[in-house]
Amino acid sequence: MSKTPGNIHRLRLGSIARKGAASLVLICFMMLAPVTIVFNAIVTPLTQAESWHMVVQETRLGERSRSLLAHFVVSSALQSGQQADFVGDFSLRSWESVAEILFPVEWVETSYRETIDAFLGWVHSNQSGYPLVELDLIPVKQTLSGPRGALAVLPLMQGFPSCEPGFSQVTLLADQLITCLPPDQDLTFFAGLIARSIVNYLPNQISLQSLAQAGVLPAQIEKNLEQARSGVKTAQAAAILGMRASLLLFCLYAWLRLTDWLAWLRKLALPLYLAGGLTALLIGTWHFSLAWGGRMAGTMLFSQVDVETQAWMLDGLKAFSSMSEKQALGMALLLVSLGAALHLVAIIAGRRSMHHAAITTIESTLPSRGKFRKQFR
Amino acid sequence: MGAWLRRNWLSLLLGITSVALAVWTLLALFDLLAVMKPLGSGV
Numbered sequence: 001m002s003k004t005p006g007n008i009h010r011l012r013l014g015s016i017a018r019k020g021a022a023s024l025v026l027i028c029f030m031m032l033a034p035v036t037i038v039f040n041a042i043v044t045p046l047t048q049a050e051s052w053h054m055v056v057q058e059t060r061l062g063e064r065s066r067s068l069l070a071h072f073v074v075s076s077a078l079q080s081g082q083q084a085d086f087v088g089d090f091s092l093r094s095w096e097s098v099a100e101i102l103f104p105v106e107w108v109e110t111s112y113r114e115t116i117d118a119f120l121g122w123v124h125s126n127q128s129g130y131p132l133v134e135l136d137l138i139p140v141k142q143t144l145s146g147p148r149g150a151l152a153v154l155p156l157m158q159g160f161p162s163c164e165p166g167f168s169q170v171t172l173l174a175d176q177l178i179t180c181l182p183p184d185q186d187l188t189f190f191a192g193l194i195a196r197s198i199v200n201y202l203p204n205q206i207s208l209q210s211l212a213q214a215g216v217l218p219a220q221i222e223k224n225l226e227q228a229r230s231g232v233k234t235a236q237a238a239a240i241l242g243m244r245a246s247l248l249l250f251c252l253y254a255w256l257r258l259t260d261w262l263a264w265l266r267k268l269a270l271p272l273y274l275a276g277g278l279t280a281l282l283i284g285t286w287h288f289s290l291a292w293g294g295r296m297a298g299t300m301l302f303s304q305v306d307v308e309t310q311a312w313m314l315d316g317l318k319a320f321s322s323m324s325e326k327q328a329l330g331m332a333l334l335l336v337s338l339g340a341a342l343h344l345v346a347i348i349a350g351r352r353s354m355h356h357a358a359i360t361t362i363e364s365t366l367p368s369r370g371k372f373r374k375q376f377r
Numbered sequence: 378m379g380a381w382l383r384r385n386w387l388s389l390l391l392g393i394t395s396v397a398l399a400v401w402t403l404l405a406l407f408d409l410l411a412v413m414k415p416l417g418s419g420v
Contacts, residue, residue, distance in 0.1 A: 237408050255395055
């Protein structure tokens with residue numbers, strides 16, 4: 001292209017447009033990349049069974065939720081057998097004593113592991129209906145049938161009122177499992193009786209399907225589960241879209257800023273520094289917000305559940321958050337290191353090129369070897 | 378042509394990569410829209 005004033009003007013305009021477009025792309029990259037990295041770091045652990053297993057282990061969920069699980073399992077099983085009145089309003093402390101005997105920590109942890117695997121398997125599939133979550137109650141039934149069964153049930157009977165005179169054992173067990181205790185009777189005998197009756201009502205396995213069929217689960221739970229699955233799939237697709245769009249923006253920026261090698265390498269480092277730095281800033285803000293306001297937010301978010309459940313839900317949230325923070329910080333560090341590496345290469349190559357240019361200039365000013373020899377001959 | 382390619386190979390490579398990434402991003406967008414459809418229909 002000839003260097004006429006019109007062409008020079010056009011070239012200058014083109015350069016300004018290119019720089020403007022590059023700045024716009026840089027701003028978009030700067031906003032999208034950190035958000036995508038953080039979002040991806042949140043979504044990935046939530047959709048992986050390994051992270052859930054780790055959270056269950058770290059928060060000692062098996063041990064801490066045994067009483068709740070005992071209440072849920074026994075009440076659900078008995079509800080499906082129309083024996084809901086028995087489980088009435090026993091305190092969590094009573095269930096804790098039951099759980100200690102009936103639900104060993106190993107059994108609870110294995111059940112959680114299987115439930116997580118089944119649920120996440122269902123989330124990642126297109127299978128319709130309920131997830132194939134199944135709790136094996138055979139070990140529980142075996143304990144209940146044995147001598148420890150009465151011991152497990154005994155704490156639940158502490159609050160039973162005395163029966164009206166004239167009650168027989170047959171009347172006692174006719175309608176409901178048991179609602180009162182005949183006066184002057186051996187509690188252990190009745191505890192054993194109740195334990196054996198519970199064994200009869202408990203199925204060998206309980207699954208979401210069986211609970212839904214028995215009407216124990218609320219009707220909208222299937223819809224809620226389906227919505228949760230769609231939400232997870234949408235979040236995963238959004239994270240993938242964000243990652244690809246960030247890559248595209250970085251590539252466009254590199255294309256728009258392409259000049260000579262050294263300047264280009266230095267310019268490429270800038271978006272990497274910015275994205276890495278902003279990611280670290282986002283994570284830092286999240287970390288300190290959770291550390292300072294997490295308990296208050298947890299109380300507000302989980303206000304409908306009891307304090308103990310609130311505490312382990314908050315611990316679970318912190319464990320997940322810690323995993324996400326590590327992943328996002330790792331990514332931020334990778335971006336900054338990559339930027340620094342490009343910068344370093346540009347600096348080293350720039351020095352070598354300057355050194356080479358200086359030598360070439362000195363050599364060009366010296367007389368040629370032939371001329372030099374002739375002078376001293 | 379050879380000289381032009383030698384001079385502009387990086388620009389060409391970045392241009393082609395950008396187009397490929399744009400197509401890849403569009404595919405991800407379609408995936409997202411496909412997943413979001415059942416969410417909107419309240420299934």
